[in-house]
Amino acid sequence: MTSTIAHNLVHIDGSFGEGGGQILRNAVALSALLSKPISIPNVRHNRKPPGLRKQHEAGIILAAAICSAETEGVHLSSTSVTFKPGKIELPKILTADPGTAGSTTLLLQVSLPCLLFSSSPTPPSQLTLRGGTNAIQAPQIDYTQHVFLPFMKRHFGLDIALNIIRRGYFPKGGGAVFCSVPSLTKALPPVTLTERGPVQLIRGEARVGGLPFIIAERMRNAACAILLAAGVSSAIIRIDAVRETQEEAFGSGGGILVFAETGNGCVIGGSSVSTKSRDPEEIGKEAAEELLRNLRHDGCVDEHLQDQIIIFIALAKGHSTIKTGPLTDHTITAIKIAEQMTGATFHLQQNPSGFVIISCDGIGYTPSPHKIDKI
Template sequence: MLAAQTICCIDGSFGEGGGQIIRNAVSLSTLLSKPISIQNVRFNRRPPGLRKQHEAGIRLAADIASAKTVGVHQGSTSVEFTPSRLELPRVLAADPGTAGSTTLLLQVALPCLLFSSSTSIESALTLRGGTNASMAPQIDYTLQVFLPFLRRRFGVDIGLKIVQRGYFPKGGGSIYCTIPPLSKPLQAITILERGPIKKIWGEARVGGLPVVIANKMKAAAEAKLIAKGLSSGLIRIDALRERQQDAVASGGGIVLWAETENGCVIGGSCVSTRDKDPSQVGEEAAQSLLDNLQHDECVDEHLQDQMIIFMALAEGKSTVRTGPLTEHTRTAIHVAELMTTARFTVEKIGSGAHTIACEGIGYKPAFECP
């Protein structure tokens, strides 16, 4: 009986001490029917405690898991989440009412909605908020890097449509996702050889602003990449201005991604802000990509932490080469090991590269607790 289960206590100040602990813990709690208590919520953020975005994510997971919650309100530093029965497929929506990132809301819901052995019907999810927000992967990163990774490596084909863009700082955008159910456990992955770069793509976008801003971001990013030795023939960056009806707020951003001959996709990005010249935004996106390419890693810094929950749930041993470990990744590993029987090993290779290996739990769609 669920009531007799021991509550898993989690210290929200561990590692990066931010929202990722909440997202991963709530997702795993939902899948494993394991009650959790999180103390010191967002301890390393100022101000600490839940923001509207985190509140919306927890309530979304609670809808999926028919969960009881305590302390789910803005500013709360203590949260309890007690899941019950998952009933899938579902048609769901979440809206923090702020510019909170839609991609971070997706990180909460996606693992929960993937597993359903009772039907072949997709779940559908509408998420509102910031699509190109600060302090989170932009929606274009999700489209061009994260979702292709899930499709190629784990065989998970998520549908995602941008209904309207919501640029930083106002937000107000909307995305629509379809999540097909899995009929068997995820299979372990091995990605150790990146291979040569065959193309660098990019999109510099603005909404409600002159297209010249997008052109400046594009030009600066191209110049930075070429100055660091990348051939101009490898680079294709488009400058785009959204139609008025396709963007709710004025703003912009640039996302770059490098494709390699072995099927790896490495990203880099930057969001436009009022205090940054467009050329600086383009240069910072290019530098982000260059930083993620310098250690021959097969996944970039954002994919590094997002893949951890899927490695933990997969069946068998996964091994992935990456760059320097981020605090987000260390935190994701900590939560996965705390809540499941998955075990990770991290090995440093040379000056900055690492391999992350995981013996996954082989989570089955029937919702048994492994």
């Protein structure tokens, strides 16, 4: 759906901060929820090549379908996008497919906030997301399943069901994921998470599809060796090696996720995606070292969860406080977008020992009778 959209838009510079696709995802999701038309020039300015890729195009089209939006510039390589949201009417039954190995988890990032709120009780919305499940430069579906969604359930009470129909490994994609997303009729609660507690268990899976099982074993063994060398007790390490059948995975590839579960219910992750140019030992080592790096800061969320939760605490009602490690560019960008779009107030307290306290006074978002900013 297209229209000429020109005046009184919220202008968001697509080149600031990390200057990538996250600006699009967060801005479009908040535009849909808040009924604020937006204009984004300099789309993915800091990426080579700049402009929309197929997965970004698919994500915006998906968000537009959720809120009956009018759009301009939503096509491959476009460097300027406008998005005018309409009314969100839930539940939705939708499918998104970029036709590439574009990440299913990034499609979920742009659509999930749009589906969470309803002015009256409704059945869950249903999403089928196609593309890459274990892709580079994006959270693997395993991370979403074992780290992100448990956080959403524990702290926001959201029981989002996720079923991996078929894995699609880098570089071919071809995967499919089904999500059932319940909606709320009230605001999200604030989150207070400042005490991680001791690590009680380290779990994980090294997976391959279309490749020999020994490659998964080599990734797992390398990850275990790094953890043991760092002083982690073998008694708390539970990392499995898995090989998928042809029916369970498209193409050939692999990946590994390792995650620590703590006494206070925190989940800290580390992951890596297999590529032809890298040995399995390097992939396993990278995932374990990422986990250890995130544990050293004594934060309650890791560097990947850190930026994904910003949009939700901005929408929540009340004061959220979360302890994490050093801020990533993605998190700084997410905060800027949230402040500009919602009016939520963030405060950052950096500690010399390396951790950061993120505080946010959220706006207490709930759906209201439909209103779109005039243009």
